[in-house]
Amino acid sequence: LIAHHTNLGVLRTLSKAWALAGARIGCLLAGTEIIALLRKILAPYPLSTPSVAAALAALTAAGMSLTRQRIALTIAERERMAIALKRLPAVLDVLPSRANFLCVQFEDASRAYRTLLSGGVVVRDVSRQPALGGCLRLSIGTREENSRLLELLIRGEAAA
Template sequence: MSVLDLARAEIRAMQPYSSARMEASGGAIMLNANESAWAPPGDDGLGCNRYPDPQPQALLDALATLYGVRSNQVLVGRGSDEAIDLLVRAFCRAGQDAIAIQPPTFGMYAVSARIQGAAVVEVPLSPSFTLDVDALLAALRPAVKLVFVCTPNNPTGQQVTQAEIVRLAQALSGRALLVVDEAYIEFSDAASVAGLINRYDNLAVLRTLSKAWALAGARIGSLLANEEVIALLRRIMPPYPLPRPCVDLALEALSERGQAIARGHVEVVRQERQRMRAALAVLPGVRQVLPSQANFLAVRFDDAAAAYQGLLGAGIVVRDVRRYPQLGDALRITIGTPEENDRVLTALQDVFA
């Protein structure tokens, strides 16, 4: 059985849109896409009067090298959100199919499913926010075509082991596509599971340049998967997803110099995460600091509303996650610079003094 048998038959059969840039490029005189012949003010040689390459080969090659896969196993788009949306649209028929998630987790999985008219099967994380593989597998029904697993999980920060991912991939073979979201993996002690996609054709991995690579504003995310899955999603992807300036920023970030800078910042975050967890844990008003392998800490408070307002009054914005299951007393605090983190500690001391 091919993993594409899980996808919507009408998507597999459709004739994709063929953009002008996909059909031809590189000529001396480009008159096939109804573009302006003149570059805009401030273009500085970028050529933004021309449509960009839908999947720039230089960026695909750089990402493939970074993630340890082949370039034809990479789909790059506007953040991980676009890949999530494409997966749901390609594999889930409205009113018939479903996805499975483990709340509390990243909200866009469910949002994308509901926009598509797909059901959402929820299998809550354990009270300690670990994944219960047995419970997840027991809850699945034939309608579930996509199983999303976020590791490290957002907003709780816990890690799912590679052994658990392997067990899920094996159990879901021929039944569903397992989508592992590794948006925060660079901050973790664990290795990526991207190397497993050659063993399991029903495994896909989400990666992003928004976090460790400091490119949240450029919106560059990747899906790593079986070549057939990548080719299918390219058929339904909008024709020009990647702005030229964003591609240039990504290539600079992935250069030797850029990677050295990113590694240095990641190490600072990891050190500060450890320091902040210890410092927050002894503050009055703090009930618990959840262990985290990401660039944030989920913190339980005696009065989370007061903590949130106190931080806001000090000019510090954190994420209020009280609406998430099992987190009714919690805030999520991103690890900032050492100076920013000190201000968080001072502000919370003032709130609960």
């Protein structure tokens, strides 16, 4: 598409799946005109040496293998969480997701939010976003972290 659209740029980060969010590194795929324009305005050293080293290590065969494993675990946990959350009486809907989070609609999102927060689990309240009334964004973590989130919600329901 880049060859046919001179105004198109594709940005990719090495954040989530690559476990390099702190490195703040990614790339831009674009035509030569866009790249030339950006080179005029970029700082002379936009990337730190440690960030570049981390990115290069992540892009080795071993690094890419680890990333594929992380992605597979995240997908498996996302599916496990979606099934478990749908079984909870306080959950109205679990929106389809191909990301590293689930958007979940609760009967009482405020109560679910407070329950999780009081248990040390931080989630994002997205209920003010258009068409997301009553929804919380739940990031997919480790199996243990996800199980803790489920336990808190189940306990919160039992206490109600």
